[in-house]
Amino acid sequence: MSDMSRYLSTTVKTIPPSGIRKFFDLVSQTEGVISLGVGEPDFVTPWHIREACWYSLEKGYTMYTSNSGLIELREEVAAYEKRKVGVEYDPAREILITVGVSEAVDIALRAMIEPGDEVLIPDPSYVSYAPGTCLAFGKAVPVPTYDADQYRMRADVLESCITPKSKILILTFPSNPTGAIMEKADLEAIAEVVKKHDLFVISDEIYSELTYNGKHCSIASLPGMRDRTLLLNGFSKAYAMTGWRIGYACGHPDIIAAITKIHQYTIMCAPIMAQKAALEALRHGEEEMLKMVDNYNYRRRLLLKGFQEIGLECFEPQGAFYCFPSIKSTPFNSEDFCEKLLKEELVAVVPGNAFGNSGEGFIRCCYAASVKDLEEAIIRMGNFLNRHR
Amino acid sequence: MDLQMKILNLIERDARLDAATIATMLGEDEAIVAALIKKMEDEKIILGYNTVINWDKMGDQSVTAMIEVKMQPEREVGFNRIAERICRFPEVKSVKLMSGTYDLSVIVTGKTMKDISWFVSHKLSTLDQIQSTVTLFILKTYKQEHFMFNDNDDDKRLVVSP
Numbered sequence: 001m002s003d004m005s006r007y008l009s010t011t012v013k014t015i016p017p018s019g020i021r022k023f024f025d026l027v028s029q030t031e032g033v034i035s036l037g038v039g040e041p042d043f044v045t046p047w048h049i050r051e052a053c054w055y056s057l058e059k060g061y062t063m064y065t066s067n068s069g070l071i072e073l074r075e076e077v078a079a080y081e082k083r084k085v086g087v088e089y090d091p092a093r094e095i096l097i098t099v100g101v102s103e104a105v106d107i108a109l110r111a112m113i114e115p116g117d118e119v120l121i122p123d124p125s126y127v128s129y130a131p132g133t134c135l136a137f138g139k140a141v142p143v144p145t146y147d148a149d150q151y152r153m154r155a156d157v158l159e160s161c162i163t164p165k166s167k168i169l170i171l172t173f174p175s176n177p178t179g180a181i182m183e184k185a186d187l188e189a190i191a192e193v194v195k196k197h198d199l200f201v202i203s204d205e206i207y208s209e210l211t212y213n214g215k216h217c218s219i220a221s222l223p224g225m226r227d228r229t230l231l232l233n234g235f236s237k238a239y240a241m242t243g244w245r246i247g248y249a250c251g252h253p254d255i256i257a258a259i260t261k262i263h264q265y266t267i268m269c270a271p272i273m274a275q276k277a278a279l280e281a282l283r284h285g286e287e288e289m290l291k292m293v294d295n296y297n298y299r300r301r302l303l304l305k306g307f308q309e310i311g312l313e314c315f316e317p318q319g320a321f322y323c324f325p326s327i328k329s330t331p332f333n334s335e336d337f338c339e340k341l342l343k344e345e346l347v348a349v350v351p352g353n354a355f356g357n358s359g360e361g362f363i364r365c366c367y368a369a370s371v372k373d374l375e376e377a378i379i380r381m382g383n384f385l386n387r388h389r
Numbered sequence: 390m391d392l393q394m395k396i397l398n399l400i401e402r403d404a405r406l407d408a409a410t411i412a413t414m415l416g417e418d419e420a421i422v423a424a425l426i427k428k429m430e431d432e433k434i435i436l437g438y439n440t441v442i443n444w445d446k447m448g449d450q451s452v453t454a455m456i457e458v459k460m461q462p463e464r465e466v467g468f469n470r471i472a473e474r475i476c477r478f479p480e481v482k483s484v485k486l487m488s489g490t491y492d493l494s495v496i497v498t499g500k501t502m503k504d505i506s507w508f509v510s511h512k513l514s515t516l517d518q519i520q521s522t523v524t525l526f527i528l529k530t531y532k533q534e535h536f537m538f539n540d541n542d543d544d545k546r547l548v549v550s551p
Contacts, residue, residue, distance in 0.1 A: 024549040037549035044542065127551045176551075298399070298414035305413045348549055371403070371410070 015131045019354035023338060027348045034377045035369070037348040039176060041240040041321070042368040043295075045277070046288045049239065052280035053273050061272050067264040069097025069248070070275050076282040077248050081233070084208070085218040087226055093253040096260050097270045097278075101206045101247040103263070104232045106132050108202050108249065109168070111258040113138035117167040120199070122153055124352060124359035125172045141166070144358045147326060150315045151180035155189035162197050169199050171219060174207035177355045177364035178324040179300075179317020184217045191222045201229040206247070207320040209238035209289060212297045214318075220250075227252040230259075237320070238289050239281040246274040296321045299367040299374060306378030310385055321368045324352065328361045330388050338363060340388075345380035392417065393425055397434075400426075402535060404438040441534045451498055453482075454505050456513065457523040458493040468492060471518050480508055491523070502526070 005013065027033055044050075068074065074091035082088050089095050098104040105128060113119065115137040121129045123142035130140035143161045145151045158169070171190070173182040182190070194201055201219055208216040220229040234247025249259060263269075281289075300317065307314045307325050314325035327337045334351035341347050350366075352359030367374060390398075395415055400406055406414075408423035415422070429435045444451070458475075462468050468486055472493055476484050482496040495513070499505040509524055530538050 018551060020549060020551045024547065027548045033548060035548045038546050039550040040546055042544065042546070301416050302410065302413050350549060350551075354551075371406070371414075375410075 011135060011137070015134055018127050020127065020350060023335075023348075023350060023354070026339065027342060030342060030346065030348075033342065033346045033348050034373045034380070035348040036365040036367070036374075036377055037350045038366050038368065040242040040368065041237060041292065042370070043240040043292050045239065045241050045244070046281075046285060048288075049241070049277050049280045049285060053277040056273060056276035061276055063272060065097075065269045065272050065275060067260055067269055068095070069270055070272070070279065073097055073275050073279045073282070074248075076279060077250070080282055081231065081250055085205075085216065085221050085231075087218065087220045087231070087250070089250040090253070094250055094256055096249045096256050096263060097275060098234075098247050098249055098263065099267055099270050100236065100245040101204055101232045101234045102128060102245075103267060104230075104234075104247055104249040104259070105129065105170075105202065105204065106135070107259045107262040107266070108230050108232075108255075109133055109136040109138065110262055111255070112168060112200065114167075116165060118163060118165040120158065120161055120166060120169045121356075122170065122172055122175070123357060124151075124177055124355035124362075125170070126176045126204070127355060129170050129172070130356075138167075139165070142356055142358070143169075145178070145180070146358070147315060147362070151175060151178035151324065152182055152186050153190060155193050158190060159193050159197075162193070162199075166197060166199060169194060169201050171201055171203045173205075174211055174216070174319020175322075176207065176320055177322050177350065177352065177359065178362075179320045179322040180324075181211055181319040182217070182219075183214070184222075187217055187219045188222060191219055191225050194219075194228060195224060199228070201225070203229050203231050205231060205233045207237050208233060210293055210296055210321060211319045212293075212300065216319075230255055235278050235281050238293070239278075239285055240292065241274075241277065241281065244271075244274040244277055246270055246278045296368065299369070299371065302371065303365065303367040303374055303378070306374065310378060310382035312381065312385065321366055323365045323367060324359075324362050325365065326362055330385065332388070334360055334363060341381065341384050344387075345384045347377050347380050347384075392421075393429065393434075396422060396425060397429070400435075439534075441536045443530075443538050445530075445538075451500050452502050452505055453496065453498045453527040455525045455527060456493075456495040456497060456509060457487075457491040457525070458495055458513065459491045459520045459522070460493065460516075461518045461520060462492075463518065471516060474516070475513065478508070478512060480504070 074095040077095050078089045078091045109132050113136040117138045118141045119133040119138050120141050120143050123144050133140040141161055143158050145153050203219050220226050220231045230249055230251040232249050235241040303323050312325045314323050317323055334353045338349055338351045350364040352362030399411055409419050412419040412422040472484050480497050485494045487494050497505055509522055514522055
């Protein structure tokens with residue numbers, strides 16, 4: 001049998017492969033590359049967390065947990081969210097432990113979307129929301145965000161994208177790929193639109209701890225928004241635990257019950273060893289986590305200053321670990337820029353359009369890299385710009 | 390945390406960071422950072438800048454020992470006078486006062502084991518206040534000043550990821 005496509009669903013066939021994949025293959029074939037193209041911390045999970053996981057294995061914690069996840073972990077999550085964003089959730093009915101935020105996004109979309117419902121998604125943003133919407137038979141509607149607004153979502157732009165079929169707004173701040181954040185006032189304006197049009201918010205706050213010039217604000221903490229919001233968070237970025245695949249969803253018990261239904265039939269439960277590790281992270285990981293945050297902040301300033309010096313225009317990102325400079329002073333589009341930079345200077349960055357059309361003309365640079373590599377990358381990018389401008 | 394502490398935390402791990410880089414990283418003025426480093430050097434808060442070297446990789450055959458020293462403290466000066474005297478020997482790398490079953494921990498390097506035994510028997514044990522010594526030879530270093538010596542912790546991340 002040669003043509004297998006007849007066995008594949010139309011939905012899957014219509015989803016384009018990730019734009020990053022192509023670039024990944026290209027970078028992988030090149031030697032000696034300094035990569036600012038990664039989407040994860042350069043720290044390994046703190047040792048005490050790894051050690052706690054080990055200990056749990058020694059003690060024989062190798063079984064299923066309840067579908068919702070270990071109750072002690074949900075209790076810690078509730079305490080954490082109360083402390084950090086000031087919203088209270090009942091660990092018994094309002095929190096679900098998931099296999100990373102990715103699973104939470106998927107099951108939330110599947111639990112809430114009717115075919116044809118529209119999901120409003122910031123553009124640019126992380127690559128999985130639009131395909132996730134498509135797999136749930138919804139329609140992804142990009143909400144453009146702009147360099148001039150420091151890539152914050154504007155209420156008027158959001159409102160212009162709303163139709164009678166709009167149902168869900170996805171918020172993803174601090175943002176991958178832009179490093180943008182939304183302050184309280186920005187969120188208040190969005191919340192008004194959400195309430196006016198009776199939308200529901202899925203708020204992916206995985207980068208919340210990586211907020212540099214102030215405190216992260218969750219839309220769930222605004223008046224009337226708690227029950228309209230499914231707050232998603234996890235351990236990957238703050239605690240350098242990407243490979244553990246562990247996250248959670250907090251929200252109204254009806255929503256949690258619905259997504260738990262999908263979770264119980266498809267995933268059963270998040271791996272117990274990852275749950276045990278996450279428990280250790282929440283109980284004893286704060287100090288080390290804050291050190292990592294400081295360290296990202298140092299390098300954020302370094303990369304930003306470097307871009308200034310080589311004349312690469314970039315707004316000051318206040319969250320996550322990305323800078324999103326404009327390459328509009330060069331004759332290249334994002335993809336050409338990245339390919340040429342890779343070939344000529346052996347520096348890997350990710351084309352902004354991989355995250356949506358509004359990312360065209362920009363590149364994502366991750367500063368979760370050593371100071372030495374960042375400094376060298378800046379020199380090489382400076383050489384590249386001098387040649388091509 | 391005050392600025393001095395932040396600077397120290399950074400250069401403790403990487404002494405080669407220059408004032409300009411440190412200033413950028415901390416969002417401070419370069420002149421202020423440079424002045425603070427100078428001040429801390431003048432005040433001997435910063436004593437010097439070392440390099441952590443894996444001498445084994447250079448085929449170095451020298452020997453290092455930790456000597457546990459028990460001694461009689463002296464009236465008024467306690468352990469200080471003798472400890473400072475032991476510091477004067479160039480082969481001594483570090484001297485620390487310890488709690489527990491002995492008093493001073495002295496780290497000594499020599500070209501051979503004989504060098505070290507000669508130092509212990511002729512220089513150290515002969516001091517009046519020294520009651521006894523135990524010499525422990527260091528066989529292998531795994532970690533020093535936060536650096537792992539057999540470091541296989543290279544970057545295992547995918548080169549590009551979303």
